[in-house]
Amino acid sequence: MSMSTVVLVLLLMSAAAFMLGKRRSMALAEASGGIGSLHSLPSHYGSWAAVLVGVPAVLLLFFWQALEPTVLDRLVIADLPPEVRAQDEARLGLFMNDVRNTVAGNIATGAQAEAVQVAAAEYRALQKDSARLRALLAVGIALAGLALAWQTIRPSFRARNRVEGVVKFFLIACSTLAIFTTVGIVLSVLFESIRFFQRVPVTEFLFGLNWSPQTALRIDQVGSSGAFGAVPLFAGTLLISFIAMLVAGPIGLMVAIYLAEYAPRKMRTVAKPMLEILAGVPTVVYGFFAALVVAPKIRAMGMTLGLDVASESALAAGLVMGIMIIPFVSSLSDDVINAVPQAMRDGALALGATHAETIKQVIIPAALPGIVGGFLLAVSRAIGETMIVVMAAGLSANLTANPLEAVTTVTVQIVTLLVGDQEFDSAKTLSAFALGLVLFVVTLILNVIALHVVRKYREQYE
């Protein structure tokens, strides 16, 4: 039986178990004086039976699926002719690869074609046995579950508590997925980074001034220095993020102040959704806009002023990234400004301050921690932004503070290093994970600080 039929059979069996359990509980209730003598509802008994039938069998299938390839490999290798088995591990791995390919229907070529065919035939036979055994075991466990359920269902049996316990376990498992995701990110990035730092010292990576990740394949190859000093990337990232914040900071903050303090109700109901549209535009669209419209405009403007502007200038990427972040800054600042108690406004106005003075001298200072937190979140967003810089910023590392020149960023390098086919043991590919680690750590620190500040601030006025 194929996997899908087994799953389908199990589903049907679970449904049948539900009906049977329900009937059984009702029959028992009738025998012992009405439905009121049951501890739980009949449907709870049914659900308990369905859980007993379905869950262990599905778990079995899951583990079977995970372990099958390794066990099959072992069995096939144990039966190989001795001269094949005598090969070293790498060759044996290649041989098994051939076997698996043959099983999958591809034609394997090579010197050991005959041995491969024999092994593949055995592999296929084992696979068939495995599928049969799997189906038998799954159905057997399901039937055992049904028998167990049949026995345990009694009027005094606390079926509801059991079923709710299972549901609660599922809920807990789902909520811990967030932690597993974080752990997964940390492990996957850290693991490859450590492999990278075994080849390139951490200090060279963090403080080196030269970035050219082409490693030489041959010793005498030209132009492949394989330098992994990431400072130019950090500098480029900071430069573009700085430009973005120069655009988004003042504009976003002023928009928030205007909408929260001055704008008539009607204007707010129109302007806010418009800003949300700006926030909802995919970043790839901003990237296209930056490369197609903004960069040529800036270049042309620079030409008329007699400046030499690179066609992939940091200014264009930063400017468009700033536009992208405006709604982010404005909505965070808006929340914070609205959280300032009305009494503080009223007090300042009653003392004769103008509206602007109230805002500048009372509201902004009161909201400052929250605004700073929002800005930090915006910076972390700018640092991690990928598509705009991939499409509008440069590719070659360039250590400069001139916004008219092309710079590259951490995210651009991650993308260029990892797009396309890669071999997983070269320093070039691994360096992308080291960059990812830096990116993750920096944004994590910014986020933790920002979230902490914002939360503290909210509590202050709650």
Add this chain to the structure above:
Amino acid sequence: MSSMSDRPGAGRPPIHEVVQQSLGRRYRAERRFKAYGIIALVLALSFLGLLLISIIGNGYTAFQQTFVKLEFTLDPETVDPKGDRSEASLRTGNYLAVVRNALSGEFPDVSGRSDRRALSALVSTGAVYQLQNMVMEDPSLVGQTVEMWVPADDDADMYMKGRISADVPESDRRLTDKQIGWLDQLIADGRMEKKFNTALFTNGDSRDPELAGILGAVKGSFYMLMVTLALSFPIGVAAAVYLEEFAPKNRWTDLIEVNINNLAAVPSIVFGLLGLAVFLNFFGLPRSAPLVGGLVLALMTLPTIIIASRAALKAVPPSIREAALGMGASRMQTTFHHVIPLALPGMLTGTIIGMAQALGESAPLLMIGMVAFIVDVPQGLFDPATALPVQIYLWADSPERAFVERTSAAIIVLLGFLLVMNLLAVLLRRKFERRW
């Protein structure tokens, strides 16, 4: 007791005068400050306007495509080399020659190799496949002369749409003066016409702009979103229900909360690295498959859905829970029979917004190999596929002028999808929003 004149500040004008004098300045500052706010808002909105106008202005023409009407003589010798009208024979026919002959028939005075090549460059290579398919479907056409519309090449299309101007010096444009002369003649004969560009919606990717379409990318995005939805909605809701309704307040749940909030702010490309290291290298799932893309996007949208679902659960007043508990329902029954149904609209709204985010996301997909040039339309979760935003990224990199137009058109389609999803979320919120 001191007299009035001993007071500090004596000799200065009275306070109300100081205030009076400074009032003008303060009012001006007030107006200035307000003006800054208006300027900022206008700037932000004009950026939005500029963005939309430039995209739409570049893209609306891509919904039309130029076609050329030519008379094709399906000469038996070129089309059917074996002469038996069999499928194998018709497949090997030289349809390119048919197209070339049709063009030389239109312009009999064109001679010389390079001129002829320039002439045949005006018609898309798609015409060859169109002829081949037509003849293979109906072999009785062999030997006849058929008149039909075939797609023009992208440069001819650009000229027809006015994106290539004859005023530019010849060396600066992709069409020669001769080619423009032929095109003008075709236009004057009424043999060139713009029609609705169905290829854009029914084809996969192609190196030829006039044949490139977004169907493959749209389908890839669709499969991916299905995976994302199937995973992130139930898991997100379950996590939110646990954290909001059942979780004890302790360090462990605090840790989960902090984790969720942080994951919401982790750069999307880091999720791509996770997908590459875990799903592709560790679990050995296929590259470029919508399944992997969906898994990565599900992990990415989970925090959004959890946060929105928790807000929706929080908005359900405690009285509902108390009433249900008072009637003897268990906590699980209270939650599943009363609280979740009331919070469902809010949860769905959050999910739709999360899906919209996932639809527009491209950076993590670059990491898991969904940037390949894929012509075939994917048919399942394991087929190599690309996604709509990634298709936009790929086209944006193409040098042809016609791809700028098509990129913008793909963006319009993407923004259309996003608009519909967000409108749906707004409508859902409007319809089911309850103030308790």
